[in-house]
Amino acid sequence: MSAFSTIPGVTLEVYKQNRQLTPESDGYVGQLFSGSATILAVIDPSADKMIGLFRDGQDHYVRVWNWLTDVSQIPSPIVQEQQRKRQKFLEGHSFQEGSQVYGVNMPLRVFSYESPPINTVHYPENMLILARYVRGKGGCLTGGVQIWKVALVSQNGEFFLTVQQAYNTTAYRNADGQMRFPRFEQHRLLERVLVANAPEDLPLMSEEKFVFVKQRSGRGLQEGEGIVDRWYAARNMGCVITAKGSARVHWSDVPPRPRLRFLVEGERVRIGTLGAPPQNPKTDLRKVRKSRFELQATGIEVG
8 A cells, every 4th residue: 555646547636625735745734623625536538437436334335426517417406406516616626628526525523532632534434436447558448447545534633645546356257147346245335336337348257267366364473473454544444464363453553654654465564462452432423333353453563
């Protein structure tokens, strides 16, 4: 993962209210207080086919409207009103003909359970998802699909724009003749959206020829050692494989690099302690939920 990667054919912009911010090389945009922030993704007309997606807290994925779409083409009066607000936000912007604009507006919140309170944003409302149907040399579709997650995150009240390629996979045809995407066994709604919006001529490999990626193993790891399995930039957390099983890692237990704290998938780390994960505190937006992890790793060291 890179803190502030680039997406081919996409220009990313971030705003505090209507004031455009300039992310530094690590995505740092400073301290943000109250109000709201907006992430915009401007898709170049010549770019590979790309769609914008929204994910809610129940793991529901839906395609979102291009902000430049004429409201008369939208059947829902509620969405029409949302679109008018988006287009009002875009007043004064100019776009090349054929461009697409996807965005997400998020409230800047105060996490009052800390002392002193910390300004933050909540997942997944802080995240814009882009799905890219990849073309190779000559403009031919490859069957590949990339899922990019663009998010604004807060670490101790310091805000960063993060850009992460969450998935890079290839479509295949299963024994029943259906288009499928590997790695989405737990995200069937995401797979359904990708299938529904796939180009008609997307090439599909037969299932028997498809090579599935093997899961990382903790075999051979000693106590206090770990391998980073995943880092979820938009969530400010990750998963480390240990000799005792998979463990969750919170950003606050990771060293800064040099400011943003994150881990790189596949790297080996040293673990200070392993224990039971704490429960998420109950807020007005969510109930107390038990973590799906049975272990929490703290005191992470890298290098």
